[in-house]
Amino acid sequence: MPDGCVWCGNAFHETLDNPAGRVCCGACGVAITHPWPTDAELTSAYAHYRPDSGRFSGIGDAVLRRTRGRLARRLDAIAPPGAVLDVGAGDGALLDALRKRGRQVLGLEREATRPDIRAADVVDIDGAWAAVVFWHSLEHLRTPGDAIDHAASLLAPRGVLVIAVPNSASLQARLFGDRWLALDLPRHLVHLSSPALIDRLSSLSLDVERVSHWRGGQVMFGWLHGLVGLLPGHPDLYDAIRRPEARSRRLSPAKRLATLFAGMMLSPFAMVASIVEIGLGRSGTVYVEARRG
Numbered sequence: 001m002p003d004g005c006v007w008c009g010n011a012f013h014e015t016l017d018n019p020a021g022r023v024c025c026g027a028c029g030v031a032i033t034h035p036w037p038t039d040a041e042l043t044s045a046y047a048h049y050r051p052d053s054g055r056f057s058g059i060g061d062a063v064l065r066r067t068r069g070r071l072a073r074r075l076d077a078i079a080p081p082g083a084v085l086d087v088g089a090g091d092g093a094l095l096d097a098l099r100k101r102g103r104q105v106l107g108l109e110r111e112a113t114r115p116d117i118r119a120a121d122v123v124d125i126d127g128a129w130a131a132v133v134f135w136h137s138l139e140h141l142r143t144p145g146d147a148i149d150h151a152a153s154l155l156a157p158r159g160v161l162v163i164a165v166p167n168s169a170s171l172q173a174r175l176f177g178d179r180w181l182a183l184d185l186p187r188h189l190v191h192l193s194s195p196a197l198i199d200r201l202s203s204l205s206l207d208v209e210r211v212s213h214w215r216g217g218q219v220m221f222g223w224l225h226g227l228v229g230l231l232p233g234h235p236d237l238y239d240a241i242r243r244p245e246a247r248s249r250r251l252s253p254a255k256r257l258a259t260l261f262a263g264m265m266l267s268p269f270a271m272v273a274s275i276v277e278i279g280l281g282r283s284g285t286v287y288v289e290a291r292r293g
Contacts, residue, residue, distance in 0.1 A: 001036045006190055007145045007200070020178050021185045030196050031168060037186040045187050046110065050090060051245045065093045067217065072097030075131050078289060080158045082130030087122045087151070088137020103130075122147045128156040134163045136217075136285075139188040145200070152204040155292040161206060164216035167286045169193035171277045176226035181238060182218065182284060194286040206290035213278045216285030223270035223277075223284070228262045235259040 004011040005025035018024055022031040037045070049055075056064065072094060075084060082104075086094050089107025095116055098105050107117040108125070122132075123146055132151040138144050151161055166182030167173065168191040173180045182188070194211070201208055213219070221237075228237040239247045240259040251259075277283040 001034060002032070005030060005145075006032055006143055007192070007196065009145060021183070022191060028196055029193065031191040033186055033189050033191075037189075041186060048246055048248075049187070051243065054243060055246045056241055056243065065097075068093040069097045071133075071135065072101060072103075075133065075160075075162060076101045076103065079131040079160050080156060082128070082156055082159070084131045084133065085122070085125065085129045085151075085154065086133045086135070087147070088134060088140060089117050092117060094133065094135065122154075123150045125150075125154060127154065129154045129159060130156055131160045131162060134161075134165070136164055136166075138163060138165050139184075139190050139192065142189060144190045144192075148200055149204065152201075152206055152290075152292070155206075157292060159292050160209075161201070161290045161292075162288070163197065163201075163290075164285055164287045165192050165197060166218075167192070167194045167213075167282070167284060169195065170222075170282050170284045171280070172222045172226055172273070172284045176229070179226060179229045179234070181222045181225040194281070197286065197288060201288065201290040204290075206292060208288060208290045210287075210289040212287040213281050213283035213285075214287075216283075216287035218285050219278065219283045220270050220274040223273045224263050224266060227266045227270055228259060231262060235262065237263050 001023070005028060007030040008025060008028040010025060010027035012023070012025065021033060023034040024031045075098065084098050084103050084105050086105065086107040089095055089109050092107055092114055095105045095107050105116060108120055108122060109117050110119065112119040132154055134151070138147065141147050155161060166188070173182070183191070198208055198211065225237045228235055235255065235258070236248070237259055239249065239251055240256045274283070
């Protein structure tokens with residue numbers, strides 16, 4: 001376990017009530033995964049996370065690329081001229097979309113799978129960047145507090161920091177507890193709330209210009225996954241929509257169809273829950289845009 005909180009840096013002199021698989025910092029309220037995984041354990045956890053064939057069955061990967069295209073349009077509209085750094089670039093879909101818009105790009109990942117993706121930590125990067133993006137990647141980092149601090153220092157004048165993360169203060173996180181989709185142990189190392197993220201950005205003298213509880217994605221699917229998981233046998237909807245080689249466990253065709261059918265039947269309930277959650281500002285993910293003055 002780290003000597004202190006990987007978000008605020010305080011020593012764990014005091015902790016809050018700790019849910020299974022996490023320990024909560026008494027100073028900032030942010031939780032970190034416990035026990036803290038070794039490098040070997042993380043390598044094993046990521047082994048089938050993003051296979052070369054793609055993650056999702058059917059049109060899932062195409063939909064994912066389309067959403068990255070929308071994010072690229074947003075980034076191009078709000079960022080000043082200049083290059084964009086994507087921390088946690090995945091398969092490079094956002095990089096491709098940004099390059100089509102004339103942007104220079106660099107992605108960071110655990111492994112360098114193509115020339116524009118570097119196997120490096122954000123704290124090892126220098127230069128001035130028009131935008132730095134953490135799209136559902138901040139929660140995967142061992143030192144997210146240091147990563148945010150350094151990313152803020154990389155911003156060019158009027159540059160923007162764009163972050164989407166699971167919101168541990170969401171209604172779905174509270175309802176589903178240890179079965180919450182976005183808990184994702186051990187890959188998610190830090191479990192942030194919307195207020196904790198916004199407070200940290202404000203402390204870095206960044207202007208928080210937008211906070212969205214729907215743009216960060218996964219809100220309705222988080223509800224669907226949780227509701228399906230409450231059924232007998234706790235079926236896993238996330239595994240059911242993934243390709244066989246990307247699943248966490250084997251799934252028979254009959255069980256997969258039953259799980260997908262359950263998801264379809266529960267969709268209206270998930271939609272209503274999502275609307276309520278978004279309206280209350282406590283959705284399963286939070287999206288933030290913060291600008292350097």
